[in-house]
Structures are given as structure tokens and as C-alpha cells.
Amino acid sequence: MIVRFGFVAMSMMLDNASVSRTMTYRNFSRLADRGAAVRKLERIAEENLQHTLRLLRHCAAHDIRIYRFSSKLIPLATHGELADWNPFPALQEAFAAVGDYARRQEMRVSFHPDHFCVLNTPRPDVLESSVRDLEHHIRMLEAMGLGEQAKCNIHVGGAYGDKERAGERFLEQFAPLSDRYKRRITLENDDKTFTAEETLRIAEQSGVPMVLDIHHHAVNDGGVSMEQAASTLWPRIVRTWAQHGDGLPPKIHASSPRSTKDVRSHADLLEPGPLLQFLRDVAGSTPRLDVMLEAKHKDAALFALMYELRQHEHAGGYRIVDGASIELS
């Protein structure tokens, strides 16, 4: 099994390379000349995109082919008071440059709209803004010229006092979405509400690939041990990717608890032990697997992990392939 590692959004190694520079609405609305204010937002977005391209070059230089874009590339993009603003014409070249580079480098890229995107909400207004948020992320991928392999990963959502019903409502509210949306979505188990098993069932029923977060599973396992997850849930998770039919290997998220007192928060670096154990458990049945590191130190945590893996290569049961991937037999 070939395992490729990637990281999320920002770099701890590059200076002045923020991909999430923003402007608060409060500040935007204080500017008298609205046209100038909008152009300022567009300049900030362009800078975020240029920094994203710098990051992709940094990835390529270190064999990293898995990367998640910042959701905050365009400040205030889906703010209600800016609904008449279409930032895409001004940013077309910058988006295309990012997409062209990702494609040329054959990188697997994604978005992770944050917790304001909740498709299972009972509130019509929240559903509407969630779909708008999803639309925004899809439009960014389209502006980059990236096909359906570039996904938007989301969670099922809240429980609203009746998780069973909340899961059904996800299916009901997902169903009427167009394929343009459905083909871009992946579903991830969360650390509080929808367990891996529950998320998997919903992913299967909605025909969406599932991203397994092994840290979330560790803190919200619904009585299913990690070992059980690897043996019983994993084959079904792999099937969600295979049946989706766009040729992507399955993807998991990996992070470590900040401390024993604070097990849900993400630590600076990744503890390799639990991840390696999981990888060994699934190596026999999985030819390719991508791992998104979600450590506080971002790319620095990836480099630290590879450094550690190199040190123990002789005994670890894996082989270092390059700067950001390993092979397990």
C-alpha cells in the first residue's frame, strides 16, 4: 500500500504567505466608497491565491501531493450584504493559475467548508446559507478548472435532540441537490455527534465517499474500537470511494490529541503510533491511501512525521518512498 501525506491550508515554513487574509465586515462597511472597498476585497483574495500558488510550489518541492485549500480565500464571499458582488471575473487568472499548477503536479486538492455548512439543519434559512456556502466552494474549484476529483468535505451536522431524525434529514435535503453538488461532496465522521458508523451509513445511502477521521473516531467511536473500524467499517468505506467511480483512493484524516485532559483538540505534531497501527491494519486490503494531517504545525508536522518515520524505517514495517509518502506491505 502506497500512503501519501498532505496538510491543510497554511504553511509554518513560509513567511508572509497567509492564504486566509481577510477584512471584517465591520471594517468593510466603514469604507465610504463601496466600489473601492470591493476592489480591496478582490486584491486581498488575489493575494491569498498567489500565496496558495506559492504553497503548491512548496508542496511540489517536497513531494507533497495532498493539500486542502483555505476556505477563506475570498473574504466576505458569501456575506449577505455582498450578494450582488461577483468576485470571480477579477480573480479568474489567479484561480486558473492555482488550478493549472495543481493539475500539472497531479495534486489531490480539496476544500473543507467549515461548520456553518450544515445540510441537515431543520432551519430553512440555515439550509439556504449552507447550500450557498457549498456553491461558493464548488465555484472556486470550477474557477480553478478542476474536475470532480477535487472535493468538498463536510460533516453530517447537528443532532437537534434526535440524531436518527437528523440523519434522515441529511438524506432528504441532500437528495434534491444537483449532481454538480452531489459529485463534489465527501462526508466525514465528527468528534461529537455522528460516529464513523453512522456517517458511513449516511454516506452509503447518499452515494457519497466517506473520509474517515481516525482522531474523531478515537474520541467518538460509538462503541466501535479502532481495530474493529479497520476490519469491519474500512472495507465499506473503501467501497464508497470505489462506487463513486472517479478513481480516487480513499482518504483519511489524522491528528493527535493535544493532551490527556484535552483529547479532542489537535496537538502540534502527529503521534505516529496510532496512525501506523491503522495503516498496518488496512494495508493488506488497500492499494492506495491518502492521509491528510490535521496537526497545528501543518506542513512542519508533516516534515516532523517523515523525519521520525525515516529514523525507524528499519523496524517500522514500511519503506520511505519519497519526501511525503511511504509504502507498507
Added chain:
DNA sequence: ACCTGTCAAGTCTGG
């Protein structure tokens, strides 16, 4: 240069 409270958005808990 550095520190602290705030930020557009949702959900959950506790009062």
C-alpha cells in the same frame, strides 16, 4: 513589536 478582545456565519448546554 507585541498583546488582547473581536470577528458573518451554527449548535449545544445551562440558566
Added chain:
DNA sequence: CCAGACTTGACAGGT
């Protein structure tokens, strides 16, 4: 019904 916690990177306004 409402305030505060949760969580995150970055702003904004202060020193």
C-alpha cells in the same frame, strides 16, 4: 429565550 462555550486564524485597536 438568551448568554456563553466551542474553535480558528487573522484583524483591530491598544500599549
